[in-house]
Amino acid sequence: xxxxxxxxxxxxxxxxxxxxxxxxxxxxxxxxxxxxxxxxxxxxxxxxxxxxxxxxxxxxxxxxxxxxxxxxxxxxxxxxxxxxxxxxxxxxxxxxxxxxxxxxxxxxxxxxxxxxxxxxxxxxxxxxxxxxxxxxxxxxxxxxxxxxxxxxxxxxxxxxxxxxxxxx
Amino acid sequence: xxxxxxxxxxxxxxxxxxxxxxxxxxxxxxxxxxxxxxxxxxxxxxxxxxxxxxxxxxxxxxxxxxxxxxxxxxxxxxxxxxxxxxxxxxxxxxxxxxxxxxxxxxxxxxxxxxxxxxxxxxxxxxxxxxxxxxxxxxxxxxxxxxxxxxxxxxxxxxxxxxxxxxxxxxxxxxxxxxxxxxxxxxxxxxxxxxxxxxxxxxxxxxxxxxxxxxxxxxxxxxxxxxxxxxxxxxxxxxxxxxxxxxxxxxx
Numbered sequence: 001x002x003x004x005x006x007x008x009x010x011x012x013x014x015x016x017x018x019x020x021x022x023x024x025x026x027x028x029x030x031x032x033x034x035x036x037x038x039x040x041x042x043x044x045x046x047x048x049x050x051x052x053x054x055x056x057x058x059x060x061x062x063x064x065x066x067x068x069x070x071x072x073x074x075x076x077x078x079x080x081x082x083x084x085x086x087x088x089x090x091x092x093x094x095x096x097x098x099x100x101x102x103x104x105x106x107x108x109x110x111x112x113x114x115x116x117x118x119x120x121x122x123x124x125x126x127x128x129x130x131x132x133x134x135x136x137x138x139x140x141x142x143x144x145x146x147x148x149x150x151x152x153x154x155x156x157x158x159x160x161x162x163x164x165x166x167x168x
Numbered sequence: 169x170x171x172x173x174x175x176x177x178x179x180x181x182x183x184x185x186x187x188x189x190x191x192x193x194x195x196x197x198x199x200x201x202x203x204x205x206x207x208x209x210x211x212x213x214x215x216x217x218x219x220x221x222x223x224x225x226x227x228x229x230x231x232x233x234x235x236x237x238x239x240x241x242x243x244x245x246x247x248x249x250x251x252x253x254x255x256x257x258x259x260x261x262x263x264x265x266x267x268x269x270x271x272x273x274x275x276x277x278x279x280x281x282x283x284x285x286x287x288x289x290x291x292x293x294x295x296x297x298x299x300x301x302x303x304x305x306x307x308x309x310x311x312x313x314x315x316x317x318x319x320x321x322x323x324x325x326x327x328x329x330x331x332x333x334x335x336x337x338x339x340x341x342x343x344x345x346x347x348x349x350x351x352x353x354x355x356x357x358x359x360x361x362x363x364x365x366x367x368x369x370x371x372x373x374x375x376x377x378x379x380x381x382x383x384x385x386x387x388x389x390x391x392x393x394x395x396x397x398x399x400x401x402x403x404x405x406x407x408x409x410x411x412x413x414x415x416x417x418x419x
Contacts, residue, residue: 006401006405007327008326008330008404008405008408009397009398009401010399011327011330011331012330012331012334012397012400012401013394014395015330015331015334015335016334016337016338016393016397017333017392019335019338019339019393020338021336021392023339024317024386025257026254026291026294027254027257028254028257028258028261028263028364028378028382029258029262029287029291030258030261030262031262031283031284031287039265044386059220071198072197072198072202072290072294072298073198073287073290073294075198075199110275117238138263139354144269145274156386160387160390161385164390
Protein backbone atom coordinates (compact mmCIF):
# COMPACT_ATOMS: atom_id res chain seq x y z
CA UNK A 1 0.00 0.00 0.00
CA UNK A 2 1.52 3.35 -0.99
CA UNK A 3 0.36 6.88 -0.19
CA UNK A 4 -1.90 7.96 -3.05
CA UNK A 5 -1.21 11.06 -5.11
CA UNK A 6 -4.88 12.00 -5.47
CA UNK A 7 -6.00 14.74 -3.08
CA UNK A 8 -9.14 12.78 -2.23
CA UNK A 9 -7.08 9.71 -1.34
CA UNK A 10 -4.92 11.85 0.95
CA UNK A 11 -8.04 13.27 2.61
CA UNK A 12 -9.48 9.79 3.11
CA UNK A 13 -6.27 8.35 4.60
CA UNK A 14 -5.72 11.35 6.89
CA UNK A 15 -9.37 11.21 8.06
CA UNK A 16 -9.14 7.47 8.74
CA UNK A 17 -5.92 7.82 10.75
CA UNK A 18 -7.28 10.86 12.64
CA UNK A 19 -10.42 8.89 13.54
CA UNK A 20 -8.34 5.90 14.67
CA UNK A 21 -6.05 8.20 16.71
CA UNK A 22 -9.10 9.77 18.40
CA UNK A 23 -10.71 6.41 19.15
CA UNK A 24 -7.55 4.78 20.52
CA UNK A 25 -6.87 7.87 22.64
CA UNK A 26 -10.33 7.59 24.19
CA UNK A 27 -10.18 3.80 24.52
CA UNK A 28 -7.45 3.10 27.04
CA UNK A 29 -7.27 6.16 29.28
CA UNK A 30 -5.40 5.93 32.54
CA UNK A 31 -5.94 9.14 34.54
CA UNK A 32 -2.88 10.82 36.11
CA UNK A 33 -4.42 12.80 38.98
CA UNK A 34 -1.31 14.93 39.67
CA UNK A 35 -1.67 16.80 36.36
CA UNK A 36 -5.36 16.09 35.62
CA UNK A 37 -4.14 14.44 32.40
CA UNK A 38 -4.16 10.82 31.25
CA UNK A 39 -2.05 8.07 29.68
CA UNK A 40 -3.24 6.69 26.30
CA UNK A 41 -2.15 4.74 23.22
CA UNK A 42 -3.25 7.17 20.46
CA UNK A 43 0.37 8.05 19.61
CA UNK A 44 0.68 4.84 17.59
CA UNK A 45 -1.49 6.27 14.78
CA UNK A 46 0.05 9.75 14.98
CA UNK A 47 3.54 8.34 14.44
CA UNK A 48 2.24 5.98 11.75
CA UNK A 49 0.65 8.97 9.93
CA UNK A 50 3.92 10.91 10.01
CA UNK A 51 6.05 7.96 8.88
CA UNK A 52 3.65 6.91 6.14
CA UNK A 53 2.10 10.10 4.78
CA UNK A 54 4.66 12.78 5.67
CA UNK A 55 4.93 15.75 8.06
CA UNK A 56 1.79 17.68 7.02
CA UNK A 57 -0.45 14.62 7.39
CA UNK A 58 1.30 13.73 10.66
CA UNK A 59 0.55 17.20 11.99
CA UNK A 60 -3.13 17.07 11.01
CA UNK A 61 -3.66 13.57 12.44
CA UNK A 62 -1.88 14.46 15.70
CA UNK A 63 -3.49 17.86 16.19
CA UNK A 64 -7.06 17.02 15.10
CA UNK A 65 -7.38 13.37 16.18
CA UNK A 66 -6.00 13.89 19.68
CA UNK A 67 -7.82 17.20 20.24
CA UNK A 68 -11.14 15.54 19.38
CA UNK A 69 -10.35 12.89 22.02
CA UNK A 70 -9.40 15.55 24.59
CA UNK A 71 -12.71 17.32 24.00
CA UNK A 72 -14.33 14.36 25.75
CA UNK A 73 -13.56 14.68 29.44
CA UNK A 74 -10.32 16.72 29.32
CA UNK A 75 -11.13 19.89 27.28
CA UNK A 76 -8.64 22.03 29.18
CA UNK A 77 -5.82 20.04 27.55
CA UNK A 78 -6.95 20.82 23.96
CA UNK A 79 -4.47 23.74 23.37
CA UNK A 80 -1.51 21.72 24.68
CA UNK A 81 -2.54 18.60 22.77
CA UNK A 82 -3.15 20.47 19.52
CA UNK A 83 0.38 21.90 19.61
CA UNK A 84 2.32 18.97 21.14
CA UNK A 85 0.67 16.09 19.26
CA UNK A 86 0.68 18.10 16.03
CA UNK A 87 4.44 18.67 16.33
CA UNK A 88 4.89 14.99 17.27
CA UNK A 89 3.25 13.92 13.98
CA UNK A 90 5.20 16.54 12.05
CA UNK A 91 8.56 15.34 13.42
CA UNK A 92 7.65 11.69 12.76
CA UNK A 93 7.21 12.68 9.11
CA UNK A 94 10.59 14.37 8.71
CA UNK A 95 12.69 12.90 5.87
CA UNK A 96 15.28 11.31 8.17
CA UNK A 97 15.94 7.77 9.36
CA UNK A 98 12.48 6.38 10.24
CA UNK A 99 13.21 4.88 13.70
CA UNK A 100 15.11 8.06 14.61
CA UNK A 101 12.14 10.21 13.50
CA UNK A 102 9.68 8.05 15.48
CA UNK A 103 11.66 8.16 18.74
CA UNK A 104 12.53 11.84 18.29
CA UNK A 105 8.80 12.57 17.89
CA UNK A 106 8.06 10.61 21.08
CA UNK A 107 10.70 12.52 23.09
CA UNK A 108 9.44 15.85 21.75
CA UNK A 109 5.95 14.84 22.92
CA UNK A 110 7.28 14.15 26.45
CA UNK A 111 9.18 17.46 26.48
CA UNK A 112 6.28 19.41 24.98
CA UNK A 113 3.81 18.24 27.62
CA UNK A 114 6.36 18.98 30.35
CA UNK A 115 6.74 22.57 29.06
CA UNK A 116 2.96 23.06 28.96
CA UNK A 117 2.32 21.44 32.37
CA UNK A 118 5.28 22.97 34.21
CA UNK A 119 5.36 26.49 32.78
CA UNK A 120 2.60 27.50 30.34
CA UNK A 121 -0.48 26.19 32.21
CA UNK A 122 0.56 27.53 35.66
CA UNK A 123 1.37 30.90 34.02
CA UNK A 124 -1.90 31.09 32.06
CA UNK A 125 -3.72 29.75 35.15
CA UNK A 126 -2.88 32.94 37.04
CA UNK A 127 -5.05 34.88 34.56
CA UNK A 128 -7.59 32.17 33.66
CA UNK A 129 -8.29 29.87 36.67
CA UNK A 130 -9.56 27.07 34.38
CA UNK A 131 -5.94 26.39 33.34
CA UNK A 132 -4.57 26.24 36.89
CA UNK A 133 -4.62 22.45 36.93
CA UNK A 134 -0.95 21.59 37.27
CA UNK A 135 2.32 22.68 38.86
CA UNK A 136 6.04 22.24 38.11
CA UNK A 137 6.25 19.37 40.66
CA UNK A 138 3.19 17.63 39.22
CA UNK A 139 4.61 17.99 35.71
CA UNK A 140 7.71 16.06 36.84
CA UNK A 141 5.49 13.17 37.95
CA UNK A 142 3.86 12.94 34.52
CA UNK A 143 7.19 12.59 32.67
CA UNK A 144 7.35 8.84 33.42
CA UNK A 145 3.89 7.86 32.08
CA UNK A 146 4.36 10.20 29.11
CA UNK A 147 7.72 8.55 28.39
CA UNK A 148 6.14 5.07 28.42
CA UNK A 149 3.31 6.38 26.22
CA UNK A 150 5.80 7.93 23.77
CA UNK A 151 8.02 4.84 23.52
CA UNK A 152 4.98 2.55 23.11
CA UNK A 153 3.68 4.89 20.39
CA UNK A 154 7.02 4.93 18.58
CA UNK A 155 7.41 1.13 18.71
CA UNK A 156 3.77 0.54 17.67
CA UNK A 157 3.91 3.17 14.91
CA UNK A 158 7.14 1.71 13.52
CA UNK A 159 5.70 -1.83 13.61
CA UNK A 160 2.57 -0.75 11.72
CA UNK A 161 4.61 1.29 9.24
CA UNK A 162 6.84 -1.76 8.60
CA UNK A 163 3.77 -3.90 7.93
CA UNK A 164 2.41 -1.31 5.50
CA UNK A 165 5.78 -0.65 3.83
CA UNK A 166 6.32 -4.40 3.28
CA UNK A 167 3.07 -4.57 1.29
CA UNK A 168 4.47 -2.27 -1.41
CA UNK B 169 -43.82 3.94 14.88
CA UNK B 170 -44.38 7.46 13.54
CA UNK B 171 -45.06 8.90 16.99
CA UNK B 172 -41.38 8.14 17.84
CA UNK B 173 -40.14 10.22 14.92
CA UNK B 174 -40.33 13.29 17.15
CA UNK B 175 -37.52 11.79 19.28
CA UNK B 176 -35.31 10.75 16.36
CA UNK B 177 -32.51 13.27 16.45
CA UNK B 178 -31.25 12.50 12.92
CA UNK B 179 -34.60 13.74 11.50
CA UNK B 180 -34.33 17.18 13.13
CA UNK B 181 -34.05 20.00 10.59
CA UNK B 182 -32.27 22.31 9.90
CA UNK B 183 -28.92 20.62 10.45
CA UNK B 184 -27.55 23.38 12.72
CA UNK B 185 -30.40 22.84 15.21
CA UNK B 186 -29.52 19.12 15.24
CA UNK B 187 -25.89 20.07 15.90
CA UNK B 188 -26.83 22.39 18.80
CA UNK B 189 -29.08 19.72 20.40
CA UNK B 190 -26.21 17.22 20.22
CA UNK B 191 -23.81 19.65 21.89
CA UNK B 192 -26.29 20.48 24.68
CA UNK B 193 -27.04 16.81 25.38
CA UNK B 194 -23.33 15.91 25.24
CA UNK B 195 -22.24 18.80 27.47
CA UNK B 196 -21.75 16.58 30.58
CA UNK B 197 -19.20 14.60 28.55
CA UNK B 198 -17.09 17.70 27.89
CA UNK B 199 -17.41 19.50 31.20
CA UNK B 200 -17.76 18.55 34.85
CA UNK B 201 -20.08 21.49 35.60
CA UNK B 202 -23.42 19.83 34.60
CA UNK B 203 -22.59 16.81 36.80
CA UNK B 204 -21.76 19.14 39.71
CA UNK B 205 -25.02 21.04 39.18
CA UNK B 206 -27.12 17.85 39.08
CA UNK B 207 -25.37 16.44 42.18
CA UNK B 208 -26.11 19.68 44.06
CA UNK B 209 -29.81 19.27 43.29
CA UNK B 210 -29.74 15.58 44.24
CA UNK B 211 -27.88 16.30 47.47
CA UNK B 212 -31.05 17.99 48.77
CA UNK B 213 -32.64 14.53 48.79
CA UNK B 214 -29.66 12.22 49.39
CA UNK B 215 -26.30 12.12 51.13
CA UNK B 216 -23.94 14.44 49.08
CA UNK B 217 -21.44 11.64 48.35
CA UNK B 218 -24.21 9.31 47.19
CA UNK B 219 -25.70 12.16 45.11
CA UNK B 220 -22.36 12.66 43.32
CA UNK B 221 -21.99 8.93 42.68
CA UNK B 222 -25.48 8.46 41.19
CA UNK B 223 -25.16 11.57 39.02
CA UNK B 224 -22.82 9.87 36.54
CA UNK B 225 -25.03 6.80 35.86
CA UNK B 226 -28.02 9.14 35.55
CA UNK B 227 -26.25 11.21 32.88
CA UNK B 228 -25.20 8.07 30.98
CA UNK B 229 -28.74 6.70 31.17
CA UNK B 230 -30.14 9.98 29.82
CA UNK B 231 -27.67 9.93 26.89
CA UNK B 232 -28.56 6.32 26.07
CA UNK B 233 -32.25 7.26 26.06
CA UNK B 234 -31.46 10.20 23.77
CA UNK B 235 -29.64 7.90 21.30
CA UNK B 236 -32.17 5.02 21.43
CA UNK B 237 -34.87 6.32 19.00
CA UNK B 238 -32.30 7.16 16.30
CA UNK B 239 -30.21 4.02 16.64
CA UNK B 240 -32.86 1.42 17.45
CA UNK B 241 -32.48 -1.09 20.27
CA UNK B 242 -30.19 -3.57 18.46
CA UNK B 243 -27.65 -0.98 17.34
CA UNK B 244 -27.67 0.74 20.73
CA UNK B 245 -26.99 -2.60 22.44
CA UNK B 246 -24.12 -3.25 20.00
CA UNK B 247 -22.60 0.12 20.78
CA UNK B 248 -23.15 -0.38 24.51
CA UNK B 249 -21.42 -3.76 24.39
CA UNK B 250 -18.38 -2.09 22.83
CA UNK B 251 -18.60 0.78 25.32
CA UNK B 252 -18.70 -1.63 28.30
CA UNK B 253 -15.63 -3.49 27.00
CA UNK B 254 -13.74 -0.20 26.64
CA UNK B 255 -14.90 1.20 29.99
CA UNK B 256 -14.05 -1.96 31.94
CA UNK B 257 -10.63 -2.22 30.28
CA UNK B 258 -9.96 1.42 31.13
CA UNK B 259 -10.88 1.24 34.81
CA UNK B 260 -9.29 -2.16 35.48
CA UNK B 261 -6.04 -1.08 33.79
CA UNK B 262 -6.09 2.22 35.72
CA UNK B 263 -6.64 0.40 39.03
CA UNK B 264 -3.82 -2.06 38.35
CA UNK B 265 -1.41 0.74 37.41
CA UNK B 266 -2.39 2.65 40.54
CA UNK B 267 -1.58 -0.46 42.56
CA UNK B 268 1.75 -1.03 40.76
CA UNK B 269 2.91 2.62 40.59
CA UNK B 270 1.46 4.32 43.69
CA UNK B 271 4.06 7.13 43.52
CA UNK B 272 2.44 8.47 40.34
CA UNK B 273 -1.15 8.21 41.40
CA UNK B 274 -3.00 9.82 44.29
CA UNK B 275 -3.00 8.22 47.72
CA UNK B 276 -6.60 9.10 48.50
CA UNK B 277 -8.36 5.88 47.54
CA UNK B 278 -11.84 7.45 47.71
CA UNK B 279 -11.01 10.36 45.37
CA UNK B 280 -9.32 7.92 43.02
CA UNK B 281 -12.39 5.64 42.98
CA UNK B 282 -14.76 8.55 42.27
CA UNK B 283 -12.48 9.69 39.44
CA UNK B 284 -12.49 6.19 37.89
CA UNK B 285 -16.26 5.90 38.34
CA UNK B 286 -16.74 9.18 36.46
CA UNK B 287 -14.42 8.00 33.69
CA UNK B 288 -16.27 4.66 33.50
CA UNK B 289 -19.67 6.27 32.95
CA UNK B 290 -18.29 8.91 30.57
CA UNK B 291 -16.83 6.16 28.36
CA UNK B 292 -20.15 4.27 28.50
CA UNK B 293 -22.01 7.36 27.28
CA UNK B 294 -19.47 8.81 24.89
CA UNK B 295 -19.33 5.81 22.58
CA UNK B 296 -23.08 5.72 21.65
CA UNK B 297 -23.29 9.55 21.70
CA UNK B 298 -20.37 10.13 19.31
CA UNK B 299 -21.47 7.38 16.90
CA UNK B 300 -25.04 8.75 16.85
CA UNK B 301 -23.57 12.21 16.31
CA UNK B 302 -21.43 11.38 13.28
CA UNK B 303 -24.11 9.14 11.75
CA UNK B 304 -26.78 11.85 12.04
CA UNK B 305 -25.20 14.01 9.35
CA UNK B 306 -25.41 12.58 5.85
CA UNK B 307 -22.50 13.08 3.40
CA UNK B 308 -25.05 12.80 0.54
CA UNK B 309 -27.03 15.81 1.78
CA UNK B 310 -23.75 17.77 2.08
CA UNK B 311 -22.92 16.83 -1.53
CA UNK B 312 -26.40 17.93 -2.68
CA UNK B 313 -26.07 21.24 -0.82
CA UNK B 314 -22.66 21.80 -2.44
CA UNK B 315 -24.16 21.87 -5.93
CA UNK B 316 -25.35 25.44 -5.33
CA UNK B 317 -21.95 26.71 -4.20
CA UNK B 318 -19.08 28.21 -6.17
CA UNK B 319 -16.21 26.01 -7.37
CA UNK B 320 -13.56 26.41 -4.61
CA UNK B 321 -16.12 25.96 -1.80
CA UNK B 322 -17.57 22.96 -3.62
CA UNK B 323 -14.20 21.22 -3.86
CA UNK B 324 -13.45 21.89 -0.16
CA UNK B 325 -16.95 20.71 0.72
CA UNK B 326 -16.38 17.44 -1.16
CA UNK B 327 -13.26 16.81 0.94
CA UNK B 328 -15.30 17.52 4.08
CA UNK B 329 -18.05 15.12 2.97
CA UNK B 330 -15.44 12.42 2.24
CA UNK B 331 -13.86 12.92 5.68
CA UNK B 332 -17.32 12.58 7.30
CA UNK B 333 -18.00 9.38 5.37
CA UNK B 334 -14.63 7.93 6.46
CA UNK B 335 -15.33 8.89 10.11
CA UNK B 336 -18.72 7.14 9.91
CA UNK B 337 -17.10 4.04 8.47
CA UNK B 338 -14.33 3.95 11.12
CA UNK B 339 -16.89 4.39 13.93
CA UNK B 340 -18.91 1.43 12.68
CA UNK B 341 -15.91 -0.87 12.14
CA UNK B 342 -13.97 -0.18 15.32
CA UNK B 343 -16.78 -0.99 17.76
CA UNK B 344 -17.67 -4.24 16.03
CA UNK B 345 -14.06 -5.40 16.09
CA UNK B 346 -13.85 -5.32 19.89
CA UNK B 347 -15.13 -8.90 19.80
CA UNK B 348 -11.53 -9.82 18.94
CA UNK B 349 -10.63 -9.09 22.57
CA UNK B 350 -12.88 -11.91 23.70
CA UNK B 351 -12.65 -14.32 20.78
CA UNK B 352 -8.87 -14.47 20.34
CA UNK B 353 -7.80 -13.92 23.95
CA UNK B 354 -10.53 -15.32 26.22
CA UNK B 355 -8.34 -16.21 29.22
CA UNK B 356 -9.12 -13.13 31.31
CA UNK B 357 -12.71 -12.28 30.52
CA UNK B 358 -14.45 -15.59 29.95
CA UNK B 359 -15.80 -16.83 33.28
CA UNK B 360 -14.66 -20.46 33.02
CA UNK B 361 -11.01 -19.34 32.93
CA UNK B 362 -11.20 -16.99 35.90
CA UNK B 363 -10.20 -19.55 38.57
CA UNK B 364 -7.03 -20.47 36.65
CA UNK B 365 -5.27 -17.21 37.53
CA UNK B 366 -4.23 -16.63 41.10
CA UNK B 367 -3.32 -13.45 43.00
CA UNK B 368 -0.36 -11.52 41.61
CA UNK B 369 -0.26 -13.59 38.40
CA UNK B 370 -3.47 -11.79 37.49
CA UNK B 371 -1.62 -8.49 37.01
CA UNK B 372 0.88 -10.05 34.61
CA UNK B 373 -1.88 -11.96 32.79
CA UNK B 374 -3.99 -8.82 32.49
CA UNK B 375 -1.13 -6.78 30.98
CA UNK B 376 -0.34 -9.63 28.56
CA UNK B 377 -4.03 -9.98 27.64
CA UNK B 378 -4.40 -6.23 27.08
CA UNK B 379 -1.25 -6.00 24.93
CA UNK B 380 -2.19 -9.03 22.75
CA UNK B 381 -5.81 -7.85 22.38
CA UNK B 382 -4.79 -4.31 21.46
CA UNK B 383 -2.21 -5.44 18.89
CA UNK B 384 -4.72 -7.75 17.15
CA UNK B 385 -7.43 -5.11 17.34
CA UNK B 386 -5.22 -2.36 15.88
CA UNK B 387 -4.19 -4.56 12.93
CA UNK B 388 -7.80 -5.60 12.28
CA UNK B 389 -8.89 -1.94 12.49
CA UNK B 390 -6.29 -0.88 9.95
CA UNK B 391 -7.22 -3.59 7.47
CA UNK B 392 -10.99 -3.07 7.71
CA UNK B 393 -10.73 0.73 7.87
CA UNK B 394 -8.69 1.02 4.71
CA UNK B 395 -10.51 -1.70 2.74
CA UNK B 396 -13.36 0.45 1.30
CA UNK B 397 -11.31 3.66 0.96
CA UNK B 398 -10.37 3.17 -2.74
CA UNK B 399 -14.08 2.82 -3.64
CA UNK B 400 -14.99 5.93 -1.60
CA UNK B 401 -12.18 7.95 -3.18
CA UNK B 402 -13.22 6.80 -6.64
CA UNK B 403 -16.80 7.95 -6.03
CA UNK B 404 -15.66 11.43 -4.94
CA UNK B 405 -13.23 11.75 -7.84
CA UNK B 406 -16.07 10.99 -10.26
CA UNK B 407 -18.20 13.67 -8.55
CA UNK B 408 -15.36 16.18 -8.73
CA UNK B 409 -14.75 15.41 -12.43
CA UNK B 410 -18.48 15.75 -13.17
CA UNK B 411 -18.48 19.17 -11.47
CA UNK B 412 -15.51 20.26 -13.56
CA UNK B 413 -17.26 19.17 -16.78
CA UNK B 414 -20.44 21.02 -15.76
CA UNK B 415 -18.41 24.17 -14.98
CA UNK B 416 -16.67 24.12 -18.38
CA UNK B 417 -19.95 23.48 -20.27
CA UNK B 418 -21.58 26.44 -18.45
CA UNK B 419 -18.79 28.71 -19.68
